[in-house]
Amino acid sequence: MRYPIGSMFPFFSRSKMSDAPEVNPAPAKTQETHPLDALTGGAFSAATSSERASRIREWLATQPAPEQLQEVFKELSGRDKGAARAVREKLDEIRRAKGQEAIAAEWADKAQVLLAAPKLNIADALAWQRDAAKAGAPLSREPLSLLKVQLADRVKVIEDLQHRVQVQREAAVLLAQRIEVLSTKSWKDAQAALELLRADVARWQEQAEELTGDASWVSVEARFPPLLEASRTQLLVVWDAFQPAVAQAAAAAEDAAAPLPPVPVWADELRVARGLPTEAAAAAVAAKPARPVRPKVDPQVLEQAQQLVREALVTLEKETAEGHGKASAGAAAALRAVLKVHGKHIDTPLEQQVHAALVAAGELEGWQRWSADQVREDLVARAEALLHRPEGQVLGGRKMQESLRQLREQWKQTDQGGAPNHALWKKFDEACNAAHKVVEAWLDKIRSEAAEHKAQRVALIEEVKAWAQDQAASGDWKAINRALHQFGDRWREGGHVGEKIFAELQPLWKQAIGAAAAPLESAQKESLARRHAMIDEAVALGAAPALRIDAVKALQQRWQAEAQAVPLDRRHEQKLWDAFRKPIDEAFNRKSADREKAVTELSARDRVVLEASKALEAANASGDAQQIRTAMQALDAALRGQAQAAQVVASAQKAEQEQGGALAVPAQAAPENVASGEAIEGAESAPARPAPKPAARPVVAVRGDDRPGMKKDAPVAPGRGGRPGDHRDGRGERDAGRGARPDSRDRGGRFGDRLGHEDRGPRLGDAAFRAQRDAMEHAQLALRKLAAQAHGEALTQLLTAWEKRDAALLPGTQELGGGVTAAVRSAWAQALSAPAAGDAGEALLRLEMAADAPTPAEYLAARRALQLQLLTRRNDPAPAQTWGQDTARVLAGQHDAAVARRLQNVLKTLLRK
Structure with missing residues (x-):
């Protein structure tokens, strides 16, 4: 005998596969919401x-605190590390931004200090930009970008000053050469060029004063x-000697008794003008004996001698004309050497040219010798001034050494251009030797500091050796690595020593630090081998067809333990980590891609919805409202067609099972046909037929009411009575309740009385859902834009009809909107047909009150008065009810631009109501 399961096990109230609803379901346990759930949007x-x-x-897009x-992040990291990664990245971004702000503020202060200093060193400005970039300062953002430009401009100004100094130096040399060349020509040429030279010299001095007076002159190297001061001194010495010589030559030309100028060429010219022989010619005639008759010489020998002498003569004249004192002296010596051999074979005109060139070269050498003495005296004064500077301007050891070196180099150049002056040299050498005592004191200090730094470095080497012996058996590789880095920093910061001492200490340091780092390097090699083995394991796990999560986690834990035990170079360690993580990430990405591929495969319904969405997007682009609405209806039909097709197939299967007939489509194949899209097309092409209602089952038994005073053959009235297993509404037996429940495939509702619930079919795929949602949103936006455009066009046509007073231009009732009836439009047309008359001021105020629009300032008093009047007219309609008649009164009046603007502002609102 078989017993119902419920009678054998009272606690097992119903079968899990039963379609009947649970009679007394236990109340679901409400899950407590997390305190941060509302903050993060669930x-x-x-x-x-x-x-x-x-x-x-x-939530992160809202920029939380x-x-x-x-x-x-603290709460979420324990629940979902993947979701917490975005929060951690946001925190890291905020931390980096704060760090960059601090770095930017620090380097901005340094740049301000450089800019505020009266003297700017170009090397410091360039080092600021380089060091700021190394420190990670955001040089492309404010304020560092502006400070960088300011420093660059300041450096550019300083470099321009230095370049102008070099230009001024070359200009001074050219001016001196012009003066020296004029001293070799006629004194009249020199007198003619005197004013031009005076202007050029004055302009040069002005430019030199402009350079020294510049605010950035103190920042020049x-x-x-x-250099500028030496050029000024040399130019002024030559110029101060040239002007009196020209004046003396002019006076000697006017007065024969006046003394001759000190320039030999000008003196000879003046002697010739007075009818006297030149000094050189007179001396040559007096000293020259009578020449004996020369024997005849071979013409070829004469021609060769003439050629050699002319070549030497051309070279001397060229050097003399260019003012090269040293080169002209050498060329003169070469010409004299040629004359010793071939002088007796040249003719008289060539001999005169040779003597004139030698005289000119000798005078140029004398002029340069005199100017060189002036430069030497200036150098002596500058050397003596090195020890007599003000207290605040005393030069240090390095500056003093550089100044002495420059002074001696300038003295050497001066000696190369003229004959030496031993008296001035003695004074100059004594001054330089006295100033060199400062340099010697500075050098002694440098030597003592170098010895101290050497002792510190030697002690550091010994300390490293002792530390290496103590840490030989230690296994704390992190502490060893940290100590080695600290030793390296101390060596780099050990102070300056000479190149020779450094060359001696550097090999000892490398040997000591290498011996100390040998155990760590050995451990790092072993760690590298283990890490490469783990990378191979990661590659094998990633290439496996099934990804083993437990093996991946264990491998990652081993990697982390190895990384924490043995430190490596950060870049090398990062490369190894990337190589280890890559195959695992690729495996997870493949798994995610397969999952997404399976999810994103389009079903038949998705394809229909996608096609309808594309058609709606095309209609949106066309700008036709009717076409957009038609496409929206088609998309809505596509969204509902799958459920209708599924309902048709399910109803047919149910009817076949009840009637025992055979349908064309087997029941087992129905889901496949539905999924394949055949049922969808049929459902969309023909209206869905309603499912046949199941036949009512006859009543087999009815529970009677056995309560006192009630009839036993009457059914139990609805109430709270009944067996413990019955519904609380007392609708009868379980079977009756189960019979009242609709078929599970019809999905009529949770309880039997919800038979009208609409079936929407299976859920859409992500792509189809997004496509139909975007298409619907775009369609609604396009319809709103078209409606606004049509509203604006109708309002423009209305104002145009008023301006031209042509009722034929008035838009139709449909264009004006639902707020304008045919009677109101007729009233507007009559107002436009009649001649303009009447005042529309009060009507405009009523319209602005109806539209709640602002009134111009000049009409505010009238609006307040009208509002007070309306308060006394209790039975009069409100302006919001009579805005059509008020508009007709405005249209009946004369058109005015200001009134038209006010009318347009109120009708924008009223026509949309």
Whole structure:
């Protein structure tokens, strides 16, 4: 005998496969919401990790406070590390931004100090930009970008000053050469060029004063001011000697008794003008004996001698004309050597040219000798001034050494241009030797500091050796690595020593630090081998067809333990980590891609919805409202067609099972046909037929009412009575309730009385859902834009009809909108047909009150008065009810631009109501 399961096991109330609803379901246990769930938009209550990550990204888009980010990350990191990664990245971004702000502020202060200093060193400005970039300062953002430009401009000004100093120096040399060349020509040429030279010299001095008076002159390198000062001194010495010589030559030309100028060429010219022989010619005639008759010489020998002498003569004249004192002296010596051999074979004109060139070269050498003495005296004064500087301007050891070196180099150049002056040299050498005592004291200090630094470095080497012996058996590789880095920093910061001492200590340091780092390097090699083995394991796990999560986690834990035990170079360690992580990430990406591929495969319904969405997007682009509405209806039909087709197939299968007939489509194949899209096309092409209603089953038994005073053959009235297993509404037996429940495939509702619930079919895919949602949103936006455009066109046509007073231009009732009836439009047309008359001021105020629009300032008093009047007219309609008649009164009046603007502002609102 078989017993019902419920009678054998009272606690087992119903079968799990039963379609009947649970009679007395236990109340569901309400899950407590997380305190941060409301803050994050429901991220903590999300069902899946992807949904949780999506809500976290949406919450991060609201730019929450750092404290909230820290709290959410603390709670979320223990639940979902993938979703917490976005919060951690946001915290890291905020931390980096704060760090960059601090770095930017620090380097901005350094740049301000450089700019505020009266003297700017170009090397410091360039080092600021280089060091700021190394420190990670954002040089492309404010304020560092502006400070960088300011420093660059300041450096450019200083470099321009230095370049102008070099130009001024060359200009001074050219002016001196012009003066020296004029001393070899006629004194009249020199007198003619005197005014031009005076203007050029004055202009040169003005430019030199402009350079020294520039605000950035103090920032120029130390070698440029002495160059400019030396050029000024040399130019003024030559110029001060040239002017009196020209004046004396002019006076001697006017007065024969006046003394001759000190320039030999000018003196000879004046002697010739007075009818006297030149000094050189007179001396040559007096000293020259009578020449004996020369024997005849071979013409070829004469021609060769003439050629050699002319070549030497051309060279001397060229050097003399260019003012090259040293070169002209050498060329004169070469010409004299040629004359010793071939002088007796040249003719008289050539001999005169040779003597004139030698005289000119000798005078040029004398002129340069005199100017060189002036330069030497200036150098002596500058050397003596090195020890007599003010207290605040005393030069240090290095500056003094450089100044002495420059002075001696200038003295050497002066000696190369003229004969030496031993008296001035003695004074100059004594002054330089006295100033060199400062240099010697500085050098002694440098030597003592170098000895101290050497002792420190030697002690550091010994310390490293002792430390290496103590740490030989230690296994704390992190502490050993940290100590080695500290030793390296101390060696780099050990102070300056000479190149020779450094060359001696550097091999000892490398040997000591290499011996100390040998155990760590051995451990690092072993760690590298283990890490490469783990990388191979990761590649094998990633290439496996099934990804083993437990093996991956264990491998990652081994890697982390190895990384924490043995430190490596950060770049090398990062490369190894990337190589280890790559195959595992690729495996997870393949798994995610396969999952997404399976999810994103389009069903038949998705394809229909996608096609309808594309058609709606095309209609949106056309700008036709009717076409857009038609496409929206087609998309809505596509969204509902699958459920209708599924309902048709399900109804046919149910009818076949009940009637025992055979349908054309087997029941087992129905889901496949539905999924393949055949049922969809049929459902969309023909209206869905309603499912046949199941036949009512006859009543077999009815429970009677056995309560006192009631009839036993009457059914139990609805109430709270009945067996413990019955519904509380007392609708009868379980079978009756189960019979009242619709078929599970019809999905009529949770309870039997909800038979009218609409079936929407299976859920759409992500691509189809997004496509139909975007298409619907775009369509609604396009319809709103078209409606606004049509409203604006109708309002423009209305104002145009008023301006031209042509009722034929008035838009139709449909264009004006639902707020304008045919009677109102007729009243507007009559107002436009009649001649303009009447005042529309009060009507305009009523319209602005009806539209709640602002009134111009000049009409505010009238509007307040009208509002007070309307308060006394209790039975009069409100302006919002009579705006059509008020508009007709405005249209009946004369058109005015200001009134038209006010009318347009109110009708924008009223026509849309």
